[in-house]
Amino acid sequence: MxxxxxxxxxxxxxxxxxxxxxxxxxxxxxxxxxxxxxxxxxxxxxxxxxxxAGVDTATLDLLSVLRRAGEPYTLSTRDLAARSMVTAGAVSQRVARAEREGLVVRRTGEGRPRTVWVELTPAGHELVERTVDQVLHREAELIGGLTPDQQRQLAGLLKILLQDVQVRLGDNRITQVGG
Amino acid sequence: MxxxxxxxxxxxxxxxxxxxxxxxxxxxxxxxxxxxxxxxxxxxxxxxxxxxAGVDTATLDLLSVLRRAGEPYTLSTRDLAARSMVTAGAVSQRVARAEREGLVVRRTGEGRPRTVWVELTPAGHELVERTVDQVLHREAELIGGLTPDQQRQLAGLLKILLQDVQVRLGDNRITQVGG
DNA sequence: AGGTCTATATTTAGGCCTAAACGTAACATC
DNA sequence: GATGTTACGTTTAGGCCTAAATATAGACCT
Structure with missing residues (x-):
């Protein structure tokens, strides 16, 4: 069902x-x-x-964040947690699953102490290339009932609301200047 | 964390x-x-x-749907699934958990054949009364950064988008996937 | 130097969900 | 009346997540 x-x-x-x-x-x-x-x-x-495509949304989210970061397709687990909006524990599990499937590798001992770096493998890179357009194109279709102007309006209002909710939830961090 | x-x-x-x-x-x-x-x-x-308040969101969702339905606070599991946007299996589990805690009761053999009716108990009713204002008031605060006019605009656009996405998902249903 | 604190990542326990397999019961048809 | 179909609800297997408990390894202080 x-x-x-x-x-x-x-x-x-x-x-x-x-x-x-x-x-x-x-x-x-x-x-x-x-x-x-x-x-x-x-x-x-x-x-x-x-x-x-044989992949789950959590794994593709992880791979996409790494792919979007650009060369050398490597981020710390700390960054991954922030960019994915999930807990550190969830990131640890996502990385473990993806590593088991050969989509990413973990490395330690470089740069900041105690940080674990996660890097996209060629297989992980390929999986993103093979699926991301499909997903984004599908979603563009799904919201295609709104006129371009409505889409702009909606995106603008959501952006304002998101920033405001974030402030009210007690996160006083400045993430973006202007705009 | x-x-x-x-x-x-x-x-x-x-x-x-x-x-x-x-x-x-x-x-x-x-x-x-x-x-x-x-x-x-x-x-x-x-x-x-x-x-x-010692309750989880899934359980409160179930209780709220029953509470909103009004007297006699009873709905079929079929209705519950539709109104909660979860699978029949999920409803079955939600009801089992809530029943274990004495918040709802299941009844069969009345009305339509093969349907299971779920009814709010006094304890379940009381839990809704005790928590729902808290939750809704909190959320009203969180979106309070938008002006009343912006809220109306946003609600209107979301309504249009939602109806449209629903239609497109109905037409363009993905064919069954293995695994 | 040794003990304590702190910042990180991982592991564990438990919850909720989906998809699919099951088990049933009414119904239609022969 | 027996049998295949259909409509339901439940159970099972497996996935992902949060929160809390566990490691660990530098940093800090006496």
Whole structure:
């Protein structure tokens, strides 16, 4: 059985809370719920696309981060955790899985002390080249119902919201200047 | 260690692909990536908020769906799967966990044949009442950096996108994958 | 130098999920 | 009435993740 494919209408959720519990603070539902539903639909779809290529989304995420970093396709596990938004433990497991499949190698003893460097192997590089366009093209199709102008508007609003949520979550780190 | 807290800048991801692989179809990144990053940040935060109340997000989701449905707080597992956007197997496990904790009960033999009905217990009802405002209020705070007008715009665009993605996934279903 | 602290990465325990295999029960058809 | 089909819910196997417990190895201090 496939995972569910039809998100439940957001408006009905807010209305139901209002009906059942008048005064429930529903103001965030119109944004938070569709964000989760979209993430779920897109994530499920990406997983199915990648399954055909014999890879899982977590592994491709790791390989993609390394590939995008450019030569020499090497990052510390610390950087990998930050760029993937997962815990250090998750990175350790991702790297172990990918290393077992020959997609990356671990190296230590160079540069900063105590850091573990992870480098893409030719096989890992090849896997990215073979799958990334497929995934990105598919997603471009999926959001293609919005006009270019709507896409720009939406991307702009999401960017503002993301930066703001980040600040409110207590991360006061400055990640970007301007723009 | 907590999960990662700072999303990686979306623009840098698209720029990196362009630099490393000119021609990579990056047009969806400005929307898909922030949607995932927001879902991750909001999901992590909700999990931590609920952990203090001794409940997990999957269980509260189940209880909330039942609570919102109104009297007699009863739905079939079929409805639960559709409204939760998870597989039937996941619903079965969610209900089993919640039943073990006395938050719901299962009943069969009524109404449609072969359907299992899940009903909220008083304890389950109480848990929803005790936590849902907390969660929703917190999320309203987190998105509070957008002006009311921006929130309306964003909600509107997300609604359009969601409906459109749903249609495209329905048409363009991926054929079955082995393994 | 030795003990303690600190910063990292890894391992472990436990949770949730998907996909697929199962087990059942109503139904249609012969 | 027997049998194949279909519609469900559950169970199983395996994957990924978080949080916390474990190593480890420099740094710091007395």
């Amino acid at each position: 496939a995972s569910a494919d039809a998100p439940y209408p957001v408006q009905e959720i807010a209305d139901a809370w209002e009906r059942e519990r008048p005064g429930t603070p529903v103001s965030a539902i119109g944004i938070v719920t569709p964000v989760w539903q979209l993430a779920k639909l897109l994530g499920d779809d990406r997983r199915r696309v990648l399954a055909r | 907590a999960s990662a807290d700072a999303p990686y800048p979306v623009q840098e991801i698209a720029d990196a692909w362009e630099r490393e692989r000119p021609g990579t179809p990056v047009s969806a990144i400005g929307i898909v990536t922030p949607v995932w990053q927001l879902a991750k940040l909001l999901g992590d935060d909700r999990r931590r908020v609920l952990a203090r």
